[in-house]
Amino acid sequence: MPYAKLEPTGCGIHKGRIKLRLDFFLNPDDPNYGKYPDIPFHSHFIYPGKDASDADIKTEIEKCLNYFYAFHQHCWDEDKPFIEEWKKVPSQVGQVRCPFVKGNPKDSTANESKVQDVLSRIQKFQVDVSKVPSQDLNIGEKGTIDVGSAAIDRGNTRTLASNTWYQTLIEFSNPANAAGVIDTVEAYFAYAYEGNVFRVGSFHDDGDEDFTCNDAEEIGEAAEGYNKFTGLSIDIDEGEYIGADSDTPGHYLIIDCEISGGGGIYLAFAESYCDPEDSGHFTSESSSVISLYGTGTGAGGEENHRRGSFFKMF
Numbered sequence: 001m002p003y004a005k006l007e008p009t010g011c012g013i014h015k016g017r018i019k020l021r022l023d024f025f026l027n028p029d030d031p032n033y034g035k036y037p038d039i040p041f042h043s044h045f046i047y048p049g050k051d052a053s054d055a056d057i058k059t060e061i062e063k064c065l066n067y068f069y070a071f072h073q074h075c076w077d078e079d080k081p082f083i084e085e086w087k088k089v090p091s092q093v094g095q096v097r098c099p100f101v102k103g104n105p106k107d108s109t110a111n112e113s114k115v116q117d118v119l120s121r122i123q124k125f126q127v128d129v130s131k132v133p134s135q136d137l138n139i140g141e142k143g144t145i146d147v148g149s150a151a152i153d154r155g156n157t158r159t160l161a162s163n164t165w166y167q168t169l170i171e172f173s174n175p176a177n178a179a180g181v182i183d184t185v186e187a188y189f190a191y192a193y194e195g196n197v198f199r200v201g202s203f204h205d206d207g208d209e210d211f212t213c214n215d216a217e218e219i220g221e222a223a224e225g226y227n228k229f230t231g232l233s234i235d236i237d238e239g240e241y242i243g244a245d246s247d248t249p250g251h252y253l254i255i256d257c258e259i260s261g262g263g264g265i266y267l268a269f270a271e272s273y274c275d276p277e278d279s280g281h282f283t284s285e286s287s288s289v290i291s292l293y294g295t296g297t298g299a300g301g302e303e304n305h306r307r308g309s310f311f312k313m314f
Contacts, residue, residue: 014100018047018115048114083184100233144180153188162254164250180298187291198246200232209283214240219232236296243273266283
């Protein structure tokens with residue numbers, strides 16, 4: 001059976017709102033434990049309002065844990081890739097795929113205080129379940145946003161952070177096929193040292209190897225191997241690209257890469273550009289590809305604003 005913990009490196013404020021990262025684990029007696037031994041089988045973000053009680057937060061954590069355990073169990077049983085099934089889940093009111101509420105928060109100071117309060121009592125929010133109730137996985141038609149390249153084990157690597165330096169990478173092989181919101185990111189890392197910080201952004205090509213970050217989100221610490229994160233909110237326009245960086249030298253974060261057969265990547269050495277409106281000059285590797293992929297809901301898709309006591313806008 002699964003359990004959930006808050007991952008502090010991914011908790012904070014995003015676009016003025018409280019952001020909590022949930023990491024889901026399998027217990028050693030679970031038949032699929034060998035796939036994810038002591039590492040998260042899934043990471044998901046929620047955005048509670050400042051007035052959410054501890055009980056409200058734990059209820060939402062348990063709801064998400066039950067859903068994603070059942071979803072992964074479906075994928076394991078049917079031998080289907082998670083991302084292909086997940087792209088079929090619509091982003092709509094009442095569904096776990098779309099927890100972020102857009103709009104201008106009214107009390108950023110209170111939100112900051114709420115995050116610090118939760119983190120000071122982080123053990124209180126661990127959730128264990130002995131039985132997962134039946135879940136409506138809501139798997140329908142394939143989703144809209146498709147950007148980047150498959151998060152798989154490849155033959156080479158590119159560095160986001162090393163012992164002494166860091167850089168920004170943009171995956172240029174597959175631009176976004178539509179405008180909307182990236183809510184899910186996959187990545188594959190050859191090395192991921194404790195204390196790393198993984199950030200993902202959308203980038204506009206300004207020409208002459210210059211790029212500007214449209215939107216971004218700090219994910220927190222990534223793990224070695226395959227990673228997936230849901231519940232994100234990264235705006236992207238059609239034709240833009242997905243990129244990533246890290247600004248924590250000394251905490252290695254090295255992503256898988258191929259140096260041929262791809263549509264190219266762009267690199268900005270000693271720069272961390274995953275911050276909205278940051279821009280700069282990059283260097284091209286014309287045939288490379290990195291293991292970084294995003295999907296989400298198009299701008300014309302389902303209504304994605306939740307309402308109610310837990311997901312209040314402020």
